[in-house]
Amino acid sequence: MYVAVKGGERAIDNAHQWLAEERRGDPAVPELTIPQIREQMRLAVNRVMAEGSLYDPDLAALAIKQARGDLIEAVFLIRAYRTTLPRFAGSSPVDTGAMAVDRRISATFKDLPGGQVLGPTFDYTHRLLDFALMAEGAAVDTQTPLGEEGGGDRETRVPHVTSFLNRDGLIETADPSDATPPDLTREPMERPADRALRLQALTRGDEGFVLSMAYSTQRGYGRTHAFVGELRIGTVLVEVDIPELGFAVEIGEIELTECETVNQFKGSRTEPPQFTRGYGLVMGQSERKAIAMSLVDRALRWQELGEDFTGAPAQDEEFVLMHCDNIQATGFLEHIKLPHYVDFQAELELVRKLRAEAMALQEAAE
Amino acid sequence: MTLASLPDRKTWMAVLAKAPPARLADLLPDLPTHTVLRQPEIGAVMVRGRVGATGAAFNLGEMTVTRASVRLATGEVGHAWVQGRDKGHALRAAAVDALMQGDLAADLAARVLQPLASDAQARRAVRAAKAAGTKVDFFTMVRGEDK
Numbered sequence: 001m002y003v004a005v006k007g008g009e010r011a012i013d014n015a016h017q018w019l020a021e022e023r024r025g026d027p028a029v030p031e032l033t034i035p036q037i038r039e040q041m042r043l044a045v046n047r048v049m050a051e052g053s054l055y056d057p058d059l060a061a062l063a064i065k066q067a068r069g070d071l072i073e074a075v076f077l078i079r080a081y082r083t084t085l086p087r088f089a090g091s092s093p094v095d096t097g098a099m100a101v102d103r104r105i106s107a108t109f110k111d112l113p114g115g116q117v118l119g120p121t122f123d124y125t126h127r128l129l130d131f132a133l134m135a136e137g138a139a140v141d142t143q144t145p146l147g148e149e150g151g152g153d154r155e156t157r158v159p160h161v162t163s164f165l166n167r168d169g170l171i172e173t174a175d176p177s178d179a180t181p182p183d184l185t186r187e188p189m190e191r192p193a194d195r196a197l198r199l200q201a202l203t204r205g206d207e208g209f210v211l212s213m214a215y216s217t218q219r220g221y222g223r224t225h226a227f228v229g230e231l232r233i234g235t236v237l238v239e240v241d242i243p244e245l246g247f248a249v250e251i252g253e254i255e256l257t258e259c260e261t262v263n264q265f266k267g268s269r270t271e272p273p274q275f276t277r278g279y280g281l282v283m284g285q286s287e288r289k290a291i292a293m294s295l296v297d298r299a300l301r302w303q304e305l306g307e308d309f310t311g312a313p314a315q316d317e318e319f320v321l322m323h324c325d326n327i328q329a330t331g332f333l334e335h336i337k338l339p340h341y342v343d344f345q346a347e348l349e350l351v352r353k354l355r356a357e358a359m360a361l362q363e364a365a366e
Numbered sequence: 367m368t369l370a371s372l373p374d375r376k377t378w379m380a381v382l383a384k385a386p387p388a389r390l391a392d393l394l395p396d397l398p399t400h401t402v403l404r405q406p407e408i409g410a411v412m413v414r415g416r417v418g419a420t421g422a423a424f425n426l427g428e429m430t431v432t433r434a435s436v437r438l439a440t441g442e443v444g445h446a447w448v449q450g451r452d453k454g455h456a457l458r459a460a461a462v463d464a465l466m467q468g469d470l471a472a473d474l475a476a477r478v479l480q481p482l483a484s485d486a487q488a489r490r491a492v493r494a495a496k497a498a499g500t501k502v503d504f505f506t507m508v509r510g511e512d513k
Contacts, residue, residue, distance in 0.1 A: 055413065055429035056450065085410040088431055088447070093414040093423045100490060102497050118500040147498020160419055174421030181414065181424045195417055196424035203426055237380075238413055238429065244445055250380035251411065251431055252449025258419065281415045283427055 023068050037061035046255075046284025047071055051326060052078025053185070053204040055254050055283050072206075072326050079327050090180070092248060094236040096258050096281070097157050101234035103285075106161050108227045108262055114158055119233060120285075161230040162260055162277060171262065171275040191318060198300055198321065199293075203282050205324030207289045213299075213314045213324075214292035222299045222312030225264035226278060233257045233285050257282050259290040263298050268306030276305060296320060369475060369483050378466055378479055379459075383448045385482045387455035390462075393478045397461045403443065404435035406453035432456040442467040 024031065038045055038061040048060040052075045060078060067073035103119025106112045118124075165171035181196040189197065202210060217224050235255050241248045259280040267273035278298025280290035299314040313319050323329065369377065382390070410428040417424055433447045434456035444464025446456045465474050 050427070053427040054410065055427060058450075059430070082410065082428060085408065085428070085430070087428070088409040088411055088433060090412040090425070091414050093416045094426075096415070096419050100493065102493060103500075115501045115503070117497050118502060119497060120500075144496045145499045146492075146495035147501055162418070174416070174418030176416065176420055177422040179422060181422065183412065183425050185425075196422055199415075199417060199424045200426070238411070238449075240411055240431075240447065242445065242447055244435070245375075247376060249376055249383065249447065251383045251447045252429060253384055254413065254429060256415075256426075260419065277418055279418045281426060 023066075032065060034058060034061045034065065037064055043285060044069075044071060046286050047207060047289075048074045048078060050283040050286055050289065051075040051204055051206065052082065054078050054082045072330055076327055076330070089240050089243075091251075092239045092241070093178075094238060094254075094256070096232070096236055096256065097160060099158060099232060099234040099236050099256070099258070101158055101232050103233040103287075104158065104230065105232075106228065106230045108229050109161055109164070112161065112230075113164075158232070160260065162262065165229075165262070165275060169274070172271075172277060174277070174279075189321060191321070192303075193317060193321060195297070195301070195304075198317070199279065199281070199297060201321045201324055202280075202293045202296055205293075206326035206329070207286070207292070209324050209326070209329075210289060210292040210296055213320060214295035216312065217295055217299045217314045222302070222310055222315040224261075224278070224295065224298045226261040226295050226298060227263070228291060229260045229262035229277070231257070231259045231287060231291065233287065255284050257284065257286045257290040259287070259294040261291075261294045261298055265305065270306035276301070369480050372471060373475060373479065375463070375466070378475070379446070379463060381479050381482050381486070382446060382459035382462055384486060385455075385459075386485075387450070387452040387458075389482065389485065390455060390458055390478070393481055394458060394462065397458060398465060399439040400436040400461055400464070402434070402457070403437050404433065406432055406434040406456040408432050408451045408453070434460045436460045436464055438464045438468070440468055 038057045041061070041064065042057075044064055045057050045060040048063055048071055049055050049057065051071075052060065052063070054060075059081065060074070063074035063077040063081075064071065066077060101117060101119075103121060104112070104114070104117045106116065110116075162171055166173060181200070182190075182194065184197060184200055189201065193201070216222070218226075233255070235253050237250045238252050238254055239248045239250050257280075259278075261278040261280075263276045263278060265271070265274060265276040276298065278294035278296075278301075280293030280295075280297065282290045282293060296314055299312070300317055300320060302309055302315050309315055369381070373381075409431055411431045412428050413426045414423045415426045416422065429449065430451050431447055431449060432451055432453055432455065433445070434453070435443065435445045436457065437443050438461075442464040444460040444462070444467070446459035446463055448456050448459050462474065462478060465471070466479075
C-alpha cells in the first residue's frame with residue numbers, strides 16, 4: 001500500500017537540479033546534441049524506438065540524452081510521450097518484399113537469388129578496440145566503395161527465401177488476412193493470445209529478455225532447431241488510407257529488420273513433416289532482437305503445431321508475454337524503493353510480536 | 367525517379383510526405399494565400415506488419431505523423447499527412463497539394479516535386495550502390511567427408 005508523504009520539496013528540487021548537472025557532466029567537454037546522438041548512436045536510438053514502440057529518431061535521441069544513456073529510462077520517456085498522441089489511423093501492413101535492402105543474408109541458401117548482401121555489419125570484425133576512433137578530430141575515411149551493379153534497381157522486389165521452399169511444398173505457408181489485429185496498447189492482453197498479439201508484445205519487448213528466452217531454446221529448453229532462413233534490413237514505405245481522400249497514400253518510410261527462421265519439424269498428430277517458420281520484425285537496425293524474436297515466436301507455436309509442452313519457459317505464453325515488457329517490469333521492480341513506511345511499520349510490529357512469542361516459548365521450555 | 371509532367375495526387379502526396387522539411391521549404395519559401403481548415407496536428411499512426419511477411423496483420427508499433435488541411439483563396443482544398451512532427455512541413459505539403467489541383471500544377475511539378483523526387487532517387491541509389499559493394503558469393507570449401 002502507498003501512503004501519501006508530505007515534505008521534502010526542496011530536497012527533491014535540489015536532487016533534480018543535481019541530476020541535470022550530472023547529466024551535463026564536465027562543462028569543459030562539449031555538450032552532446034540531439035543530431036549527434038541520432039546519427040552516431042543510431043543503434044541505441046533504434047532500440048529505444050523499438051521498445052518505446054514509436055518510430056521517431058529525434059525523440060528517441062532526446063530521450064537518450066535526457067535519460068543520461070539509461071535506455072530503459074529512455075524507453076519509459078517515449079512510452080509516456082506516446083500516450084499523449086492521438087491515434088490518426090492504422091497503416092496498411094508494410095510490404096517487406098518491396099524493402100530497399102541494405103542487408104540481406106541467408107544461412108540456409110548459399111546461392112540466394114539476388115545475392116547475399118552484407119550491409120553495414122559488425123559480423124567478421126575482430127572485436128578489437130579501434131583506438132583510431134579515440135583520436136579526436138582525425139578525419140576518418142568514410143567512403144564506401146560502390147558496387148558495380150545495383151544503383152537504381154531498388155524499385156524491384158526482393159523475394160523472400162521462404163518462397164523458394166514454398167514452391168516445393170516443403171514449408172508451411174502464411175495465409176494473408178486483412179482482419180484488424182488485436183492491439184495490446186488499447187485492450188488488456190487476453191490469453192490465450194493469438195500470434196498477432198504475441199508478435200506485438202515481442203517486438204516491443206525487452207531485447208535482453210527476448211534474447212535470453214531465445215537462447216534458452218537453443219540450449220534445449222523447448223528446442224526448435226532454428227536456422228536463419230533470411231535476415232534483411234532496409235527501408236519500407238508506410239501507406240495509410242486517408243479518410244478525407246478515400247484512397248491510400250504513402251506517409252513515410254521506416255527502417256526495419258526482418259528475420260525468418262526455418263525450423264526442422266518431424267511432423268505431429270496434426271501436421272505433416274515440413275519446415276516450419278518463426279518470424280521477427282523490429283523497428284530500426286536491430287538484428288539480434290529480430291533473430292531472438294523469431295526463435296521465441298516459433299517456440300510459442302507448440303500448441304498450434306501439435307507439439308508437446310515440455311515445460312520450457314520459452315513455450316510458456318504467460319511467462320513470456322507477462323514478463324517481456326521492460327517498462328512494466330521496471331515499474332513494478334522499482335516501486336519498492338519508494339516510501340512504504342506504513343507497510344513496513346506493520347511488518348515491524350508483526351516480527352516483534354512473533355519474536356516475543358517465540359522467546360516466551362523458548363523460556364518456558366527451559 | 368522521373369515524375370510525369372502531371373503526376374497523380376497519390377504520387378505527389380507521397381513525394382511531399384517523404385520530403386525533408388528543410389528542402390521543401392527551400393523549394394517553396396512562400397506559401398500562397400490560404401485559410402487553414404485544420405491546424406497542423408501531431409499524432410501517431412499504428413504501423414502494421416504481416417505474420418511471416420505474407421500472413422495476418424499485426425501491430426508493429428506507432429510512428430509520429432503530422433496532418434493539416436488548407437483552402438486556397440482560389441478555392442482548392444489541400445490535405446497533408448507527413449512523417450514526423452514538423453508542423454511547417456504539414457502546412458506546406460497541404461498548400462502544395464491544393465496548388466497541384468489548380469492552374470499552376472505543371473509549373474509546380476517541375477519546380478518543387480521533380481527536385482524532391484530526384485533527391486529521393488539519388489539517396490536510394492547511393493545506398494543501393496553501397497549495398498551492392500557488400501554483395502558476397504560464399505563458396506563451400508572441401509569438406510572432410512569429400513576426401
